[in-house]
Amino acid sequence: MEKLRESLHEAPIIDKDGYSYLVHPLSNGVPMLEPELLREVVVGVTRAADLDVDKIVAPEAMGIHIATALSLQTDIPLVVIRKRSYGLEDEVPLHKTTGYSESEMFINDIEAGDDLLIVDDLLSTGGTMASICEALDDIGANISDIVVVFRKQGESALDNTDYEVTSLLDISVDQDGVTIHD
Numbered sequence: 322m323e324k325l326r327e328s329l330h331e332a333p334i335i336d337k338d339g340y341s342y343l344v345h346p347l348s349n350g351v352p353m354l355e356p357e358l359l360r361e362v363v364v365g366v367t368r369a370a371d372l373d374v375d376k377i378v379a380p381e382a383m384g385i386h387i388a389t390a391l392s393l394q395t396d397i398p399l400v401v402i403r404k405r406s407y408g409l410e411d412e413v414p415l416h417k418t419t420g421y422s423e424s425e426m427f428i429n430d431i432e433a434g435d436d437l438l439i440v441d442d443l444l445s446t447g448g449t450m451a452s453i454c455e456a457l458d459d460i461g462a463n464i465s466d467i468v469v470v471f472r473k474q475g476e477s478a479l480d481n482t483d484y485e486v487t488s489l490l491d492i493s494v495d496q497d498g499v500t501i502h503d
């Protein structure tokens with residue numbers, strides 16, 4: 322994960338009402354995402370993840386490019402959990418909170434019995450992932466694995482649940498920058 326580690330040292334941190342927010346190519350699409358970095362991450366996720374699944378699931382927006390590349394690499398179909406409702410039959414809404422926002426998301430085309438790999442760029446408060454896992458569980462799908470690129474250290478809404486998250490790097494973020502925890 323050499324390129325990924327290097328990239329963190331250059332990443333700007335912005336203040337979102339007291340919350341230190343990492344601006345990184347994988348988490349924001351800016352600064353520019355180098356193909357070599359995306360490739361390294363997709364190889365890392367491919368090695369870390371349980372790929373014996375029916376579908377890859379990624380939340381909009383910044384899980385999409387990682388999951389798309391993984392889908393191309395593995396031939397596993399991709400479902401995006403959207404921030405927009407389509408009003409389709411069996412659409413499942415969920416409410417999610419992060420450290421700086423609160424919003425609705427909508428699940429389509431996941432069925433009871435589906436084996437799923439969930440992929441996202443970053444886990445922080447775990448609010449997004451916990452809401453997604455709960456909704457997928459209610460549908461009756463089986464969450465085989467959850468892989469994120471960055472996991473921020475600290476309390477998470479997934480603590481004290483059965484959901485286990487694998488990360489490529491564990492980090493902490495403050496106004497002075499990013500620390501990588503090995």
Ligand SMILES: O=P(O)(O)OC[C@H]1O[C@H](OP(=O)(O)OP(=O)(O)O)[C@H](O)[C@@H]1O
Pocket residue numbers: 348380381382383384418419420422441442443444445446447448449450
């Ligand atoms: O662990 P949490 O505190 O829930 O934070 C993690 C989530 O926050 C970011 O998404 P965001 O909601 O900012 O939307 P974006 O992907 O469109 O940037 C990130 O992509 C994760 O999905």
Ligand SMILES: Nc1ncnc2[nH]cnc12
Pocket residue numbers: 341342343344345348419420443444445446473494
């Ligand atoms: N880019 C980011 N930086 C820090 N915390 C976050 N939580 C969700 N996205 C984040």
